[in-house]
Amino acid sequence: MRRKSGIIIWLVIIITIPALFLTWQYVDYRSASRVLPAEMSMAGLLVEGMTPDHALNALEVAFATPVEVTYRGQPLSLSPDSVELRYNAEETRASLDEILAARSGFDGFIAHVLRRPPEPVDVPVAVAFSEERLAGFLARIAMQYDQSPQGPVPLPASLTFRPGEPGYELDVESSRARLAAALTSATERQVELVVRTDEAPPLEMDTLGQLLQSLLDDHASLIPGIFVKDLQTGDELEINADIAYAGLSVLKISILEETYRILDAPLDPEITEWLSNTLGVTSSNFQANLLLRDVIGEGDGYRGAENLTGSMNYLGLRNTFMVAPYDEVGALTIVTPANSRTDITTEPDPYMQTTPLDIGLLLEMIHQCSHGGGALMTAYPGAFTADECSQMFEWLAQNRIDSLIEAGVSPETVVAHKHGFTGDTHADAALVLSPGGDFVLVVYLYRPQWLEWEESSSLIADIAAATYNYFNSTQ
Structure with missing residues (x-):
């Protein structure tokens, strides 16, 4: 009888310990699920450890921030409103929930228990802007800052010559691609415009x-x-x-x-x-x-x-x-x-x-x-x-x-x-x-x-x- 009781006790212990471990792991898994997992980013922003609401709010703040632009060192600013930039938080939240749902369930719990690192994922962000407005911004920049090469100028008072000056021309297509990337990024909000340089005409x-x-x-x-x-x-x-x-x-x-x-x-x-x-x-x-x-x-x-x-x-x-x-x-x-x-x-x-x-x-x-x-x-x-x-x-x-x-x-x-x-x-x-x-x-x-x-x-x-x-x- 004693021997039978001892076996039962050991069976209880063997069952109880894994159950307690799994219960503890499940509680930990549920707690970890309240924040976004490691290796997750949104529009370039690493959101690991943030709550979904915190991440979505951070995106809203980022997309409302003007893009810092420079033309050959000249500081400029591109306001999101000027290109009709629109950030759809609801659509972005739906994309995030879809990805989180795919990671939940039994597979997600097992991965958590085994401490298996998650695959990197970049959550699609619903953000758009007016290409026409962006083209207008670039056209104004080119009109204001582009300059044709200037030839040398004679200086009769000193019998010398002022050297020629190089010309500068905005590379619209390359600059447009850089600005588009910056407007849809939550982190890379600085852009150096691409400017072609034409050599100064020689003295002739x-x-x-x-x-x-x-x-x-x-x-x-x-x-x-x-x-x-x-x-x-x-x-x-x-x-x-x-x-x-x-x-x-x-x-x-x-x-x-x-x-x-x-x-x-x-x-x-x-x-x-x-x-x-x-x-x-x-x-x-x-x-x-x-x-x-x-x-x-x-x-x-x-x-x-x-x-x-x-x-x-x-x-x-x-x-x-x-x-x-x-x-x-x-x-x-x-x-x-x-x-x-x-x-x-x-x-x-x-x-x-x-x-x-x-x-x-x-x-x-x-x-x-x-x-x-x-x-x-x-x-x-x-x-x-x-x-x-x-x-x-x-x-x-x-x-x-x-x-x-x-x-x-x-x-x-x-x-x-x-x-x-x-x-x-x-x-x-x-x-x-x-x-x-x-x-x-x-x-x-x-x-x-x-x-x-x-x-x-x-x-x-x-x-x-x-x-x-x-x-x-x-x-």
Whole structure:
């Protein structure tokens, strides 16, 4: 009898303990069911441990909060009402109840007992907005904040350039997708709009032309002739560059070129002295004529002028000629396209003429030749070497006057040039080796009857400074 009683007691214990455990687990399960389970989210908001009412209220607060928007750092705000955003709490509650019901019952209780982690679930949230209103918001933002690229602007007061500015354009489609996601999110309520950037336009020769023209506008009745060439890109700027001007001492550049075409380096001391005095500060017309007579003209100065003219024409410089040596007169002049114009005239010397364009191209030929190529070597095979053309450059670089083009560039910049002037015409023509790039600059100025040195020298220096700043705008 005792043995039977002991068995009954043990059976009761065995049944009671699991029953008590399951009862305790069920009570705990029912208690846990009053709040939302782990790994549950709604519109990006983690609602684990919240009651359903608390979660739905948190969503309502979130959807009523404006979306913080930025356009390239500019803070903006998008009000939910402005896009007719509507949050349907009842529909959202129905979706939540449906998911909770699927997790309840025996399977849910067993999962709780076994401490099986629930699968992540994102409860659908009933929220909508007006696509049309959102498109209108983006259109207003684009209209207010988008800007087209702005080109560089000349600054006459400083002879410099204000850099160009990039353009900005709202990427409407990409930004719309970001805003739509933020409007329907309870947590990610900040949006950086997608903005495309268009690079700022580069500084171009036309802008330099605007700056130079602004300088020239202050000098009434002056007829300027300007030629600029970028020796890296080949870009050119011309202001009256094909007008005929008096050749002046600037034409001694062509005498230099012809001397090296005819003679081989090294030159004998006498020729060297003639070149030094012809191209240096003294700018001797007498010794220039010796080169015309004894080197280019085979003993005849007029033939030297004729040969020089023929060579210039052969090089394509058809507006450049000499019919007589310096300080001499010729029997006639030469008709060229430049001096045939009837719309403008500088009353050029009838015996020697050129244009800023012709002289600029001749300087470019010397520069190219010093690097082993170019028109001089093509037109006269074997007549020039790179070393001879480099010597021509050095001759021009020794002409130091600390005025005109030299006065407009930095002290360390190499300026190989030849200047010249008469009462009504002043000029300077240069190859300039600057840190930002090598360039040709030729400036002729003409004023009827008389041109003051104070006016021309400062204007040419300003033109040189503006041109130098163009090539060195990033230095």
